[in-house]
Amino acid sequence: MSQPSSPPAAPAGPRIPEAVHRRRWAVLGVLMLSLLIVVLDNSILNVAVKTIAAPAPTGIGATQGELEWAINSYTLVFAGLLFTSGLLGDRLGRKKVLLFGITVFGIGSALAALSGSPGELIAYRAVMGLGAAFVMPATLAVLMNVFERDEQPKAIGIWAGSVGLAIAIGPITGGILLEHFWWGSIFLINVPVVLLALVLMTWLVPDSRDPKPGRIDIPGVLLSVVGLVLLVYGIIRGGELASFTDVTVLAPVLGGLAVLVLFVLHERRSDHPAIDMGYFRRPAFSAAVAAIALVFFALMGVTFFSAFYLQSVRGYSALQSGLLILPLAVAQMVFAPRARLVVERFGAKAVCTVGMLLVALGLAAFALFDASTPIWVMEVVFFLQGAGMAHIMPPVTVAIMQALPREKAGSGSAINNTFRQVGGALGVAVLGSVLSSTYRGEIEGHLGGVPEALRATAGESVEATLAVAEKLGPAGRDLVAPAYDAFLDAMHVTAIASAVIGVIGAVVVAVFLPGRTPAGAAAPGTGSGGDDRRASVPGVSAEAGESARR
Numbered sequence: 001m002s003q004p005s006s007p008p009a010a011p012a013g014p015r016i017p018e019a020v021h022r023r024r025w026a027v028l029g030v031l032m033l034s035l036l037i038v039v040l041d042n043s044i045l046n047v048a049v050k051t052i053a054a055p056a057p058t059g060i061g062a063t064q065g066e067l068e069w070a071i072n073s074y075t076l077v078f079a080g081l082l083f084t085s086g087l088l089g090d091r092l093g094r095k096k097v098l099l100f101g102i103t104v105f106g107i108g109s110a111l112a113a114l115s116g117s118p119g120e121l122i123a124y125r126a127v128m129g130l131g132a133a134f135v136m137p138a139t140l141a142v143l144m145n146v147f148e149r150d151e152q153p154k155a156i157g158i159w160a161g162s163v164g165l166a167i168a169i170g171p172i173t174g175g176i177l178l179e180h181f182w183w184g185s186i187f188l189i190n191v192p193v194v195l196l197a198l199v200l201m202t203w204l205v206p207d208s209r210d211p212k213p214g215r216i217d218i219p220g221v222l223l224s225v226v227g228l229v230l231l232v233y234g235i236i237r238g239g240e241l242a243s244f245t246d247v248t249v250l251a252p253v254l255g256g257l258a259v260l261v262l263f264v265l266h267e268r269r270s271d272h273p274a275i276d277m278g279y280f281r282r283p284a285f286s287a288a289v290a291a292i293a294l295v296f297f298a299l300m301g302v303t304f305f306s307a308f309y310l311q312s313v314r315g316y317s318a319l320q321s322g323l324l325i326l327p328l329a330v331a332q333m334v335f336a337p338r339a340r341l342v343v344e345r346f347g348a349k350a351v352c353t354v355g356m357l358l359v360a361l362g363l364a365a366f367a368l369f370d371a372s373t374p375i376w377v378m379e380v381v382f383f384l385q386g387a388g389m390a391h392i393m394p395p396v397t398v399a400i401m402q403a404l405p406r407e408k409a410g411s412g413s414a415i416n417n418t419f420r421q422v423g424g425a426l427g428v429a430v431l432g433s434v435l436s437s438t439y440r441g442e443i444e445g446h447l448g449g450v451p452e453a454l455r456a457t458a459g460e461s462v463e464a465t466l467a468v469a470e471k472l473g474p475a476g477r478d479l480v481a482p483a484y485d486a487f488l489d490a491m492h493v494t495a496i497a498s499a500v501i502g503v504i505g506a507v508v509v510a511v512f513l514p515g516r517t518p519a520g521a522a523a524p525g526t527g528s529g530g531d532d533r534r535a536s537v538p539g540v541s542a543e544a545g546e547s548a549r550r
Contacts (some may be wrong), residue, residue, distance in 0.1 A: 005097050023204060023259060024146045030200045031139040032162040034102060037193050038132045039166035044174035045071065047322050050311045051183045052121070053463045059183055062465055063460055066118040068432045072232055072425050075130030075208040078136070079421040080225030083275060086141070094138045094145070095207040099198065105116045108195030110372045113184035128187075129164030137413035142205060144401055144413075153340040156401065157394040161336035165185040165329065167505070171322025179319055211505025215272040223263035231256030235429040275415060285403050287512030288396040291352060293423030294505035295392055298363055298498040299385070300427035305435050305491055306366075312462050313371055313484050327379045331386025339394040348395045352509040358388030360502025361525060366495030370488055392509075399513070427498075435494045436461065442486035446479060 049067050052059045062070065089097040109129030140159065147155045179187040196359040234253030237246075267273040280286045310321040343351050362385035369378070400416045440459045449453050450468060457469040458479070465483040469476030 008163055022153075023206075024155075026204050027146050027206070028143065028158060028261070030197070030204050030510060031143055031192070032159065032165075033197050033200065034098065034135050035139050035159065035162050036094065036166045036169070037102070037105065037190055038171070039163050040170040041128065041132075041187070041190060044170045044177075044189075046185050047171040047174040047307060048178060048183055049307050050463060051178050053407075053461070054467070057308065060115065060118055060121065062118040062121070063464065066122065068428055069122050070118070070125050071428050074125040074129035074132070075421050075425040075428070076225070076228055076232060077126045078133045079129060079418050079425060080228055080353075080359055082137055082414040082418040082421070083224065084216065084221045086137040088134075088142055089138050092214070093207045094141045095201065095205050097134050098138040098142065098205065099201055101131045101138065102194055102197050102201070103131070104128075105131030105135060106191050107131070109190035109194070111186040113186075115184065136417045140397075140401065140413035146206065152401070153343075153394065153398045154337070156338050156397050157337040160339075160393040160397060161333050161390070163332060163336075163393070165333055169258070171325055172305055172319065173322075175317065175319025175322040179317065184423055217267075217270055217273050220263060220266055220270065220273060220275075223259055223266060227256045227259035227263055228425070229256070230259060232425055232429045235426070235433050236506035270533045275418075279403060279415075283512040284514050287398040287508050289419040291392060291396045291509050291513075292400075292416065292506065293357065293419040294501055295356065295389065295419050296423040297391070297430070298359065298501040298505070300424035305431070305494060308487065309369070309491055312466065315489060324375070324378065325382050327383035328386035328389075331383045332390045335387050335390035336394055339391050340398075342391065343395050343502035347514065348399065349510060349513040351391050352395055352513055353390035353506050355388040356502055356506035356509055358384050359392070360499045360506060362388065363495055363502050364499035367492040369491070369495075371484060396509075396513075405416055427501075431494050431498060434497055435490045438490035438493045439486050442489050443482060446482040446486075449478070450476075 001547035050071070052062050053067060054061070085097060085101070105128055108124055108129075108131055112121060114130060115124055140156075143159060144152060172188065174186050177189060230252040234249050234251070234256060237249045237252065266278070267275055268277050280289075306325075307321060310316045310324060339351065348440065362381045365377075367379045377444070397416055401413065414444055439461065443459050443465060447458055450458050450472070454468050458465050462483050465479055465486075467481070469479040472479075
């Protein structure tokens, strides 16, 4: 997989076959459907966390730590296997990998729907993460192999905009399902969509592969998975204990960091690395992946606690909570496909910096929210966050994908999505731990009248405190107001931490991303190239061309 890191940009490569080119927008539609399934699942889960945390039969009584692992088991398996799935797609064919991934994802969804305990849910979410790991990089890799370089920014903008569509559909769908069915329906809904996607993929998507893929870096993949799991487990454990000095916290955190250092050293010395470290010597490339990681670090943590804020503190239903975040989704859907036009005028540096600052501003606003904040203020904040995201994701994704040759599209997509998912996983873990630790510290002084056997449970989260208060009957009424106050204090601290991460991201892109391209030169991420699309593309099979003609 190693590629020379000295050239400033990867060559555009031979042209797309005409038969494939004619069906490129239909193929993009299928890819968006595949992406929709993967992203929609997480957005639905964020709405359902309160329901899943409730005792049986409403939920399965998951603790805050178990809820974090229900999210992170998916994300860590996903992130850990992205290197492998990208390499397998380049080697075996991206269509084959896409079909395999969506099938596994559908099976995992059906199993998750039937989970009888938090442990089962965590395990089946990991199966879903396995499937998603083979879907996400394949969608972007196929996109890069059916669109010419000059159309790729537009296609990537639409691809990124479909994330906004998933954000909109997910919570609303989840809310409707939770109001009429049991919590497992939020996973079961994936199955018919998966079946439709399989039919459309088989019919429309052309196959493509790298003619010289190289060997798979199995040690590198294993090191990355072990390192991430240890690190995030330690952080979550720290949140559960409200202490980061316990040996059960320090051991996995330090061990995870050590393994990740070994991973980097191994990748630098390997002649067939899972990820070519040479690309990270380019400031623009490194800034792009850092921006992805930082923005998802900040946003995923806030998304995690915003569900509790809207449902537990404000008293909205799951459906109402989904409708309240529509402005965030609408902003992404509207602005992401048009972000390339703003980049062409002002440059990636200015656009992404402003986008990161908008995200940071939206996150900081949560530090001012209380139990009576007007709805319209929340809607404006969500819209600003969505607009900021829409002007970050397309430009940085284009910068990453166009830095690599087309035949390495699977590897490039793996890099893009790995940093995105790792950033999100760490955001949930770190910011979730901050929220949990702060809440525990705030509520402990009000638990004196709670029986000793319930005291530890009552301090875990606002949902746990409210559940204990309900169990105690009239004696637990005095816990309700302190629980709300403690959660709001914890949310404010977490929001400030998230906003700081957003500002750091703005500084990174402002310093390292390229500025506006001089007139007459090809803009970074916009590409160039002629109109001859009939030449063959290495790695695009003859069968794919024939299939497209049909």
